[in-house]
Amino acid sequence: MTASTKKLGKRRNPVFRKAEKAGKINNNNSNNAASSGNSKRPNQENGNGLAQRLKPRSHLLVWGAATFVVTFAVFLISLVPPQVELKVGEVSPIDVRATKEVVDEAATEALRAEVIAGVSEVYDSNPRVLDEINGLFDDLLSKLNTLASSEEIATQDIVRELRPFVSDDVSDTDIIGVMATSPAVVESAISRVRQAVEDVLSRGLKSENLDKAKEDVKSQLAATNSIPEQVARFLAGFIDKNLKPNLILNQEETDKKIRQALAQVEPVRIRRDEFIVRKGELVTENHIVLLEKLGIMGARVRFSQVSGAFLIALLFCGFTGVYLVTYHADALTPKNTALLALVIMLSLVVLKLLTGISGFLAPVPFAVMLSATLIDRRFAAFFGAGLAFASGVLAGFEVKYVALALTSGLASALAVKKVWNRTQLFKAGLVVAIVGGATYTCLGLTGAMALEGASVWREVMLVLANGPLSAVLAVGSLPIFETMFGILTPIRLLELSNPEHPLLNRLLMEAPGTYHHSIMVGNLAEAAATAIGADSLLARVGAYYHDIGKIKRPYLFTENQVFDMENPHDRMSPSLSSTVIMSHVKDGVELAREYKVPEQIIDFIREHHGTGLASYFYVKATEEAAAKNEKPPEEWAFRYEGPRPGSKETAIVMLADSIEAATRSLSRPTPDRIESVVRKIIQERLFDHQLDRSDLTLRELDTIAETFVQVLTGLFHTRIQYPKPKKNDNNPSNDNNVKDGNGEANDS
Numbered sequence: 185m186t187a188s189t190k191k192l193g194k195r196r197n198p199v200f201r202k203a204e205k206a207g208k209i210n211n212n213n214s215n216n217a218a219s220s221g222n223s224k225r226p227n228q229e230n231g232n233g234l235a236q237r238l239k240p241r242s243h244l245l246v247w248g249a250a251t252f253v254v255t256f257a258v259f260l261i262s263l264v265p266p267q268v269e270l271k272v273g274e275v276s277p278i279d280v281r282a283t284k285e286v287v288d289e290a291a292t293e294a295l296r297a298e299v300i301a302g303v304s305e306v307y308d309s310n311p312r313v314l315d316e317i318n319g320l321f322d323d324l325l326s327k328l329n330t331l332a333s334s335e336e337i338a339t340q341d342i343v344r345e346l347r348p349f350v351s352d353d354v355s356d357t358d359i360i361g362v363m364a365t366s367p368a369v370v371e372s373a374i375s376r377v378r379q380a381v382e383d384v385l386s387r388g389l390k391s392e393n394l395d396k397a398k399e400d401v402k403s404q405l406a407a408t409n410s411i412p413e414q415v416a417r418f419l420a421g422f423i424d425k426n427l428k429p430n431l432i433l434n435q436e437e438t439d440k441k442i443r444q445a446l447a448q449v450e451p452v453r454i455r456r457d458e459f460i461v462r463k464g465e466l467v468t469e470n471h472i473v474l475l476e477k478l479g480i481m482g483a484r485v486r487f488s489q490v491s492g493a494f495l496i497a498l499l500f501c502g503f504t505g506v507y508l509v510t511y512h513a514d515a516l517t518p519k520n521t522a523l524l525a526l527v528i529m530l531s532l533v534v535l536k537l538l539t540g541i542s543g544f545l546a547p548v549p550f551a552v553m554l555s556a557t558l559i560d561r562r563f564a565a566f567f568g569a570g571l572a573f574a575s576g577v578l579a580g581f582e583v584k585y586v587a588l589a590l591t592s593g594l595a596s597a598l599a600v601k602k603v604w605n606r607t608q609l610f611k612a613g614l615v616v617a618i619v620g621g622a623t624y625t626c627l628g629l630t631g632a633m634a635l636e637g638a639s640v641w642r643e644v645m646l647v648l649a650n651g652p653l654s655a656v657l658a659v660g661s662l663p664i665f666e667t668m669f670g671i672l673t674p675i676r677l678l679e680l681s682n683p684e685h686p687l688l689n690r691l692l693m694e695a696p697g698t699y700h701h702s703i704m705v706g707n708l709a710e711a712a713a714t715a716i717g718a719d720s721l722l723a724r725v726g727a728y729y730h731d732i733g734k735i736k737r738p739y740l741f742t743e744n745q746v747f748d749m750e751n752p753h754d755r756m757s758p759s760l761s762s763t764v765i766m767s768h769v770k771d772g773v774e775l776a777r778e779y780k781v782p783e784q785i786i787d788f789i790r791e792h793h794g795t796g797l798a799s800y801f802y803v804k805a806t807e808e809a810a811a812k813n814e815k816p817p818e819e820w821a822f823r824y825e826g827p828r829p830g831s832k833e834t835a836i837v838m839l840a841d842s843i844e845a846a847t848r849s850l851s852r853p854t855p856d857r858i859e860s861v862v863r864k865i866i867q868e869r870l871f872d873h874q875l876d877r878s879d880l881t882l883r884e885l886d887t888i889a890e891t892f893v894q895v896l897t898g899l900f901h902t903r904i905q906y907p908k909p910k911k912n913d914n915n916p917s918n919d920n921n922v923k924d925g926n927g928e929a930n931d932s
Contacts, residue, residue, distance in 0.1 A: 243518040247525035248505060254529040256497035258536045262578045263489045268481050270467045280460045285582065286477050290470045291452035303445050306437035307390065313430035314385045320426050321378050324349050325371065332367055350421030358421075361414030373411045377419045380404050381427060389429045398423050496577060500570055504528065507566055523669045527555050531571060534657065536578055543579030544646035548572055548589040549596035549616045550654035550661075553609055556600045557658070557673050558665055564600075568593030588623050592650060595619035604674050606659045613655030620647045670782045674721060680785065681725045687779045688728060690735055697743030698734045701844060702727060708840035708895055713833060715891040716884045723833040726788030729781060730837055733772025733789065740764055758805035762798045762822050769793060769824060787830065792838050794828035794874040828877050835878030836888060839866055843892055853900040859893045 380401045405416040461471045475481035531551035538545040548571045556564035576586035599612035692699045706727035713720035738744040753761045772789040802822035829835035
């Protein structure tokens with residue numbers, strides 16, 4: 185039943201394309217109406233005229249204000265997060281996460297202290313210390329030798345000479361005892377102490393290690409049994425007084441080294457969505473500091489926050505409004521404006537909810553997919569850029585979230601170029617996941633964020649999940665908007681073209697001839713729409729439903745009358761027959777609404793005859809009146825109520841409907857006869873002003889005619905006969921089976 189989607193022509197936007205129809209001004213004056221024989225019937229086609237254009241567009245203010253209020257509320261809630269109440273020393277009853285990235289000052293200071301402690305101090309070595317103490321050892325030995333060589337020396341003189349070499353805690357008895365000890369023993373002891381001191385100084389002696397070094401040397405003295413106690417105490421006093429550190433702290437270089445180390449220390453940051461305090465955890469002073477710093481405890485709404493949210497919302501809504509008024513002013517009907525506002529508000533609310541979980545889940549691709557499918561790809565790309573900015577605000581003013589949202593949004597706008605089924609949205613979701621993963625990697629490589637740590641895999645999973653999640657949300661939301669606003673997306677049109685649709689199934693079972701006719705009209709309309717760049721899918725589906733009203737009385741139409749069946753119109757007056765035949769338009773509209781068929785498809789039912797004349801019955805009624813010498817009937821009584829086609833697609837279906845019926849009645853459908861019938865019917869509709877509102881050009885009508893001829897010639901090629909040329913044989917007017925081209929002869 186359906187043609188291959190590869191053959192489908194240009195699919196214009198389901199919302200903004202309506203502006204073409206709504207923005208047209210009927211150029212036909214009352215004379216045109218009179219020429220069509222419909223001057224006595226009220227004009228029903230001027231609903232979109234100049235008066236409508238001049239009406240105040242209050243709906244723009246209403247929906248614009250509603251959108252601004254929602255946008256302002258979303259930003260204000262993000263800038264002023266919900267408050268919590270916790271106290272130090274109490275157990276937290278809830279989990280509290282960071283609403284934005286914040287520096288943990290206490291942890292940062294602890295880290296800095298740890299780094300400082302880990303920096304090794306810079307010391308300058310002083311080689312003179314060893315020389316000085318060795319010189320003292322030499323002086324001591326020299327003094328001892330001098331005193332020992334003296335024959336008579338007073339005790340007080342010994343003490344006076346040796347006291348400068350030792351500390352004050354060395355007693356006079358110990359000093360005198362040294363002189364009483366064998367010089368060889370004293371020299372050996374001094375040699376041991378000197379070696380111990382040299383070992384200590386060779387390793388480097390710091391001031392903080394001086395006491396320990398002295399104790400180590402004295403311990404060695406005490407552990408040597410060959411050294412008398414008095415000599416050991418004397419030498420210990422020598423060490424206490426004369427051993428000095430040979431490593432001097434270079435404070436300037438040490439401070440420089442510390443500064444260099446601290447420069448490498450990054451502040452400890454608590455990232456957005458990380459836990460500040462968990463449920464059941466004891467609340468500390470640092471927890472309170474962090475909560476206050478985040479503004480989720482003890483904070484008051486400040487004027488700066490309110491004004492900031494107001495200005496951000498104003499910028500967001502202002503730029504969006506300027507874009508729409510600049511590029512799509514004609515499309516801003518009340519219905520379309522409501523759709524735009526709801527899409528924007530829904531996108532912002534979902535954005536707020538999901539960024540509350542993680543900034544990596546910002547559903548910008550969802551909003552772009554939805555608006556690209558329902559509204560317009562250019563608007564979707566523009567809207568996606570705005571939402572990327574908004575996601576940065578909602579996610580704590582972090583550039584990485586803006587970059588991810590921007591690239592993902594643009595990827596989804598490109599991926600939904602042509603959406604013929606809902607599966608393509610899931611494919612777009614996979615594209616978004618790939619682009620998001622690539623963007624995340626690039627941000628990591630450039631240093632915009634870390635690619636290490638336990639949170640990386642969680643972030644990667646969130647980034648990759650964004651695309652499929654957005655696709656699921658878009659697929660789930662589409663039917664709601666399609667139903668609420670009667671939007672005909674390509675997906676919805678393909679669903680309507682399914683033979684299993686209840687209304688088409690009824691047409692097949694109850695009026696099979698009409699069903700076959702509708703399929704043929706659909707093929708013709710699709711080919712013609714493709715040829716001129718119109719909406720071929722809409723034209724085909726509209727053709728399937730254009731004669732749906734014949735379901736109510738199928739037997740009154742010749743295509744549904746079986747062989748040898750009496751034609752009911754043979755027993756009816758022409759006026760009654762025309763009334764019954766023309767009622768299939770009204771019946772079709774009622775049936776379509778009963779089955780919830782979109783209004784754009786109902787337009788095909790209403791307009792496929794326009795205000796055309798049921799010429800077969802009109803001529804018959806005129807002949808009967810003449811035979812009875814009665815007043816001829818009014819022409820308007822035999823015309824359809826209309827309106828005339830208001831779009832290229834409905835006009836194409838009107839032409840295809842008449843031409844399919846007329847060519848089907850040809851007894852000898854040669855290519856010339858087919859072309860003659862096609863152009864004759866198009867000319868009749870043109871002269872009858874049926875195409876005035878359709879916006880079709882003469883060039884497009886010529887292209888349509890050529891396409892119809894090509895398709896019909898291919899259809900009838902198996903039945904085409906090539907008789908010998910006869911006089912006037914090529915004049916299709918000689919074929920008495922050709923009806924008026926409006927399909928009425930076949931209908932009856």
